[in-house]
Amino acid sequence: MDLRERWNDPDEDLKAALEGMQAKIHTSIPVRVVKDSDGHTVGLQPLIKFVQRMPDGSQKLMDYPVISDAPVQFSGGGGVTMTHPIKEGDEGMAIISSRSIDTWHQQGGMQPQIDARMHDLSDAVYLPGIRSTPRKIKDVSTSAIETRSDDGKHKISMDAKTGATTISIDEGKHTFGIDPKAGISMDTAMKLAVNAKSGMDFKGAAHFADKLTSSKSIGAPSLQGVVGGFTGAALAVALMIGAMALTGAQSPQEGIQTARYALAAWVGHAYP
Structure with a gap:
């Protein structure tokens, strides 16, 4: 029994009645996830106890019941959503709808209210990320996202x-x-692997601080491309003439092919 019921005071009676009604209005409450979520709904345990008045007038702290199937809020819109795991033990905040969300949650769109309940814990939505001090994130950057x-x-x-x-x-x-x-x-600190099935294109100068190796022989589709510019062209002609002289090639085409083999062999020897 409320002690204020022991005397006749209209103001105290009205205050007690209003407080009793207010105690049944839920707006938001910190919660803990009771089971890993599928990303759509989650079970929540409210982390604030409520006071239960016993028949003898005494008060007892009680746990709120577990909130089942609360929709999970992820940041999203415009066809994109940022998701993350929702794990058992995660903290957060449950926001309580002022009206029943059952039909909207099941069917979407604009729906009628199927019952008269208001500010009920069963109409909670879970907002992850809000933390108590013991679970605060350390070393949060003050200048970067x-x-x-x-x-x-x-x-x-x-x-x-x-x-x-x-x-x-x-x-x-x-x-x-x-x-x-x-x-x-x-x-x-480990190996870097690149698998480009359609090949790779480089534009601009490239520098390798260490040796360059290949699981296959290194070949050059054109001598000008390897050496570059006028020097490459002169070297190509010299190698072609030299190859023709040494091998007895009968045509410039045979000389070019022989020069390519010679250059590939030299590159492989210089950069094993």
Whole structure:
């Protein structure tokens, strides 16, 4: 029994009645995920206890029941959505609809309200990402937008001012960066494999700080392409004439082919 019921005070009676009604109005409440989600709905345990008045007038703290099949909110629109796993133990906030969402959730579009309930926990929507202090994310960047693992070992970071973007994996052991001034960079502690089934095209000068190897012989489709410019053309003619003289080739075509073989052999010997 509420102690205020022991005396006749209209104002206290009205206040007690209003507080009783207000206690049944749910707007939002912090929650914990009770089971891994399929990405569409999730089960939630409210993390704030409520006070239950017992028949003898005493009060007891009680757990709210588990909220079943609450729709999950992901950032999305315009045909794109950013999704992420929803795992058991994740915290977040449940937003409580002022009206029943059952028919809308099942059928979509504009739907009639099938019952008269209002601000009921069964009409909750889950917003992930809101955290209590013990679960706060450490080392949050104050200058960049980041998509990251909670422990910070893996992250995609874009500077809000310059647009410089970095992908960092395994605490920086593998990085890929795009900088408006410095250009594109890649650094890895392991092997880099590229499989381009339709081939690769390079435009511009290329520099290799270490040796260049190939699982097949290195050939040149044209001597001018390997050496470049006037020097390449002169070397091509010299090799063609020399090859014709040494091998007794009867035509320039035979000399060109022989020169190609000779150049490929020299490249393979110089850059094993």
